[in-house]
Amino acid sequence: MCGRFAVTLPPDAMAQLFAAQPANDLPEVPNYNVCPTVQVHVVRLGETGRSLLPMRWGFLPHWYASETAGPLLINARAETLAEKPAFRAACRARRCLILATGFYEWTKDAEGNRLPWYIRRADGAPIAFGGVWQDWGRDEDRRSTCAIVTTGASEAMSRIHHRMPLILDPEDWPLWLGEAGKGAARLMRPGDEELLSFHRVHPRVNSNRASGPELIEPFDESD
Template identity: 75%
Template sequence: MCGRFAVTLPSDAMAQLFEARPANALPDVPNYNVCPTNDVHVVRSGDTDRQLLPMRWGFIPHWYKTPTDGPLLINARAETLAEKPAFRSACRERRCLIVGTGFYEWTKTEEGKRLPWYIHRKDGAPMVFAGIWQDWGRDDPAPTCAIVTTGANDDIGHIHKRMPLILEPADWPLWLGEAGHGAAKLMQPGATGILDAYRVDPEVNSNRAHGAHLVEPLAEA
């Protein structure tokens, strides 16, 4: 799964990278501790161009009467994405890209202590997650999103059994629906040898923690 991530790429650089038209009110960057329900940077295809805009991280199905009417849906499993009532329409019609730099995952000691790891691309490129989105609410619809996950590949399987679906630039048009049908073939773990992981300070266990030091390698790890 993916429960926290970092994003450091400036918004104008994102717009240039994705050839997208930026919205006026994008989330502040850098953010080294993006948490569920935060607004995140999302790229989606519009009628005439790509759009870079903020969305709430936490997909809200249309039948929820309030945002807390059911489970907080920050992730959506690729294996069941097309079947789950909450996600199947979005899987077909509302796919997006969610922009990050790296994400956090945790292992546990025998005593139950949570040990955080920071996972990032070895080449230093932005980490682009496959996502789905859904407008929620009648009077003033708010866009919400979830990160699609797959089984972990060998790069990080020793840390966690799940990972975000990470898309390469050549895959973006197909996932966004710009290159026709066939996005289902992308829903599998990516190639190995792309990701690196290292332990970071447990301070990131708090959703109130902020700052670049959160992604620095732990000296004694």
């Protein structure tokens, strides 16, 4: 799964990287502790091409009467994406890219303490998570919401967690967004073994109130 991430790339650099028209109300960056229900940076395909927009991280199916009317859907499993009522329409027609610099995952020690890890692309490039989106609400309450698609973990990632977010390379973006026709389902697989690097970070990131660049710095308990 993916329950927390970091984003540090400036919006103008995001727009250039994804060849997308940026909105004027994008979330502030850097943010080293992006948590569920906040606004995140999303690229989606519209009538005039790619747009870089803010969306609520937490997919809201159209039948939710309120934001808390059902489970918080921050992730969507690739294996059941086309079958689940919440996601199956979005899987076909509303796929997006969710931007990040890296993400967090946790293991546990013998005493059950949560040990956080920071995971990023080994080549240092920004991350594009495969996602799905849904507009929810009416009139002034209408908002766009999204979820990150997840797959089974690669062998390297499985040392930390049995799931991982779907990470798409630039050559796959057109197919995922729907610009290159059909067949996006074939992209829903774990990344290559060499795709990611990871290191332990300080337990302060266990708090969703923590902030600052030190959250992604390597941490050694023996220091």
